Amino acid sequence: MSDIHILAIESSCDDTSAAVLKNNRVLSNLIADQSVHQSFGGVVPELASRAHMQNIVPVVHEALSKANIVPEQLNAIACTRGPGLIGSLMVGLSFAKSLAWSLEIPFIEVNHMQAHVLAHFAEAPEPEFPFLCLTVSGGHTQIVLVKAPLEMEVVGTTIDDAAGEAFDKTAKMLGIPYPGGPLIDKYAKGGNPKAFEFPRPKVKDLDFSFSGLKTAILYFLQKQEKQDPDFIQKNLNDICASVQYRIVDYLLYKLKMAAEKYNINQIAIAGGVSANSHLRSELERLGKEQGWQTFIPKFEFCTDNAAMIGVTAYFKYLENDFAGWDTGPTARYGF
Ligand code: KG4
Numbered sequence: 001m002s003d004i005h006i007l008a009i010e011s012s013c014d015d016t017s018a019a020v021l022k023n024n025r026v027l028s029n030l031i032a033d034q035s036v037h038q039s040f041g042g043v044v045p046e047l048a049s050r051a052h053m054q055n056i057v058p059v060v061h062e063a064l065s066k067a068n069i070v071p072e073q074l075n076a077i078a079c080t081r082g083p084g085l086i087g088s089l090m091v092g093l094s095f096a097k098s099l100a101w102s103l104e105i106p107f108i109e110v111n112h113m114q115a116h117v118l119a120h121f122a123e124a125p126e127p128e129f130p131f132l133c134l135t136v137s138g139g140h141t142q143i144v145l146v147k148a149p150l151e152m153e154v155v156g157t158t159i160d161d162a163a164g165e166a167f168d169k170t171a172k173m174l175g176i177p178y179p180g181g182p183l184i185d186k187y188a189k190g191g192n193p194k195a196f197e198f199p200r201p202k203v204k205d206l207d208f209s210f211s212g213l214k215t216a217i218l219y220f221l222q223k224q225e226k227q228d229p230d231f232i233q234k235n236l237n238d239i240c241a242s243v244q245y246r247i248v249d250y251l252l253y254k255l256k257m258a259a260e261k262y263n264i265n266q267i268a269i270a271g272g273v274s275a276n277s278h279l280r281s282e283l284e285r286l287g288k289e290q291g292w293q294t295f296i297p298k299f300e301f302c303t304d305n306a307a308m309i310g311v312t313a314y315f316k317y318l319e320n321d322f323a324g325w326d327t328g329p330t331a332r333y334g335f
């Protein structure tokens with residue numbers, strides 16, 4: 001079969017991204033993030049939609065020119081359909097469908113969470129099926145059993161907050177700007193992970209809960225600040241290291257449970273939180289101890305990006321899984 005060129009677009013939250021792929025290999029992957037949200041301490045949906053509208057044409061243009069591909073060479077156009085912010089998704093979807101329509105080529109809709117998992121197929125080494133993927137982002141925390149590229153089952157999920165939210169909400173309590181995850185990671189490097197003890201949450205089977213941990217951190221900080229108003233400032237590194245230690249410990253504790261339950265030794269991580277340096281190094285350490293083959297994505301493929309949308313679209317293209325022009329965005333999207 002001849003090579004397949006796909007233009008992929010991702011606009012589910014606050015990053016506008018476009019990528020061009022030749023089969024499942026990435027020729028270009030451009031991301032425009034939105035600094036406009038920083039002063040609000042979180043993503044403001046209306047501002048995100050407007051920024052996507054401003055960014056989408058230059059980002060797509062740049063992705064094509066970097067890949068050295070003209071629109072007439074494309075075989076299909078793909079875009080995230082959900083889950084995500086409706087207004088943000090709408091910008092990418094309308095643009096992608098219009099372009100596919102005008103070029104008279106198929107349109108492929110992609111589930112963002114499936115795409116995080118399939119980011120592992122953007123480059124070698126690729127996991128073998130079946131494998132387990134811990135997908136940890138700002139909105140989701142899932143353990144996914146991946147049986148085939150488009151055959152996945154969520155075997156564990158959070159019953160409240162996501163792991164990324166636990167990082168971001170802790171950051172907010174500490175006065176660290178949004179998104180706090182990467183900064184907690186940075187400050188934790190200079191701290192002692194055993195300085196303060198936070199309890200490991202207790203939830204049945206492979207599910208997670210982060211809201212109790214968030215409350216425990218809040219009460220701990222309030223109590224300490226009563227005794228010393230400069231407590232956070234004086235202990236920032238140790239607090240970050242201790243919180244990060246517990247979140248990562250909890251994620252890997254459940255991942256180990258899943259590996260034992262399904263007797264699988266191909267273990268991957270994905271999503272924005274998989275950029276966390278402690279999670280990456282601890283997974284490697286645990287993997288060696290357990291005899292796992294571990295798969296840790298390149299930073300570029302951890303946080304939201306269109307390359308992963310393109311990889312997923314490639315697998316859908318092979319199955320002739322094309323979407324209609326009436327495909328609309330969906331805030332929640334299971335699989
Ligand atoms: O996958 P992603 O880019 O967007 C969603 O689909 O949600 O994930 C964003 C999340 C944010 O919560 C951010 O704080 C977190 O990933 N994150 C990190 C790190 N880099 C990004 N959390 C901890 N350590 C990091 N280095």
Ligand code: ZN
Nearest residue numbers: 137272303304
């Ligand atoms: Zn994501």
